[in-house]
Amino acid sequence: MPSTTNKPARLRTAVCPGSFDPVTNGHVDVIERASRLFDRLIVAVGRNTAKAPVFTVEERLEHLRCTVGDLPGVEVTAFAGLLTDAVRQFGALAVVRGLRAVSDFEWEFQMALMNRELDPGCETVFLMPSARFSFVSSTMIREIARLRGDISAFVPEPVASALLERVRG
Ligand code: PNS
Numbered sequence: 001m002p003s004t005t006n007k008p009a010r011l012r013t014a015v016c017p018g019s020f021d022p023v024t025n026g027h028v029d030v031i032e033r034a035s036r037l038f039d040r041l042i043v044a045v046g047r048n049t050a051k052a053p054v055f056t057v058e059e060r061l062e063h064l065r066c067t068v069g070d071l072p073g074v075e076v077t078a079f080a081g082l083l084t085d086a087v088r089q090f091g092a093l094a095v096v097r098g099l100r101a102v103s104d105f106e107w108e109f110q111m112a113l114m115n116r117e118l119d120p121g122c123e124t125v126f127l128m129p130s131a132r133f134s135f136v137s138s139t140m141i142r143e144i145a146r147l148r149g150d151i152s153a154f155v156p157e158p159v160a161s162a163l164l165e166r167v168r169g
Pocket residue numbers: 017018019020045046047048049081082083084110111112114115
């Protein structure tokens with residue numbers, strides 16, 4: 001229905017944050033789904049202080065740009081500090097997180113509620129990736145690569161080559 005006011009249309013922006021170390025086909029699936037729901041989707045590489053990364057932030061940005069950077073409305077960037085601050089700075093309505101299985105739920109629920117406690121305007125939307133990615137995690141991919149397993153079905157091609165080169169030296 002056409003707008004009856006003179007207000008400029010507001011772009012519905014969401015932030016999809018993550019470590020993306022490395023980006024997996026499951027992440028790509030969630031980003032594609034989210035990009036169809038929002039006008040603008042900011043894929044934001046954050047620092048998870050509990051994890052020592054294999055790839056630098058710049059490398060992760062490069063991997064994301066060459067896999068999801070061309071999707072309509074998708075922008076790729078990094079953020080430092082609290083996610084809630086980044087969400088406010090981006091003018092986003094929501095945080096998008098993928099839920100692969102019930103086992104993800106407890107941590108994601110805790111994080112969503114803490115973020116909303118820190119900023120009552122910070123809503124989180126959960127999207128389920130395709131079931132064929134429900135067992136794929138960056139942690140497992142890094143381990144399989146280190147142990148010389150085949151990761152080609154789980155990550156985009158440029159990422160597979162970069163990871164194999166990085167972990168096998
Ligand atoms: O892909 P990950 O590792 O699950 O992503 C976690 C991430 C980066 C989204 C999370 O650690 C985060 O939001 N970090 C920013 C710091 C912050 O806001 N911490 C409080 C979260 S309740």
